[in-house]
Amino acid sequence: MSNETVYYNAYSGMPLRDRIAVVQFLEQHEKTEKKENICEALDYALKVKPSFGGFILVARENGKIRGVIVSNCTGMTGYNASHLFVFATYNHKSDCDRNTMLGLMREAIRYAKGQVAMHISPDHPALTLFQQLGFKSELLALRLDSTVSMAVA
Template sequence: MIELKFFTETNQPSREEKSRVLDFLYHHLENFGDPKNDIEKAMDYALKVYPSFGGFVLGAYDAGQLVGAVVINQTGMKDYIPENILVYIATHNEHRGQGLGRQLMEAAIQQAEGNIALHVEPDNPARRLYEKLGFSSKYLEMRLQKK
């Protein structure tokens, strides 16, 4: 049985738990991940470690072992920009294909207040799950990386 734990500004994870979620995301995001430092910034934003709009971190546990995690950041916007952005979601590679990703997404959707945006690479297999849950491609994202 999967146990879900939500961490927020008022329900902070312990230092050890935060480190465990950070390491989990870094390892299990695989080729769709970011540097550990960026993942930690997103988690800190969600947990309001520094001034931010907040959000939440969700951990999924099977017999006490972390098997999935989600980071949602609130954008401080509404309507023209969704209120939330799903920054990271990962499942343990041994638990893939068993509905855990769907369970995490459904819990995150229920917990988030307002609409949710996410970025997904075209070749990411999770894209089909997002589409089944009602996400659609409204825009093509373009970025300018200033040096």
């Protein structure tokens, strides 16, 4: 059994074949995300688009992706976390993959070297795993879609 964790960033780049596999994995396991949003997060992590960069960690077993973390640097510290784990995804049905993800998260936290934030839903299948690593729910996120017309009282 061959296990490996591959680290990608702006300096290393990411081969197209690997990028396609990561996008497909995230599409399969992050069912609410659009492909263009996934690609944009990868572009920011790899500095394909102007950004502070970041990194992508991919855990593989016998060549098959078992978990992915996409981290975007925010360029902020103090009042906002310096790293946003945009995606931290694995196959939630497998205990083996859960352990793989636990190790992948620990490695990603070491690479981040600072504050880390994640935005996940309250019913996210990995919530307890993230809490086990020390993540705490601190804020309620509010979002406004500015394309929707606002009613003024």
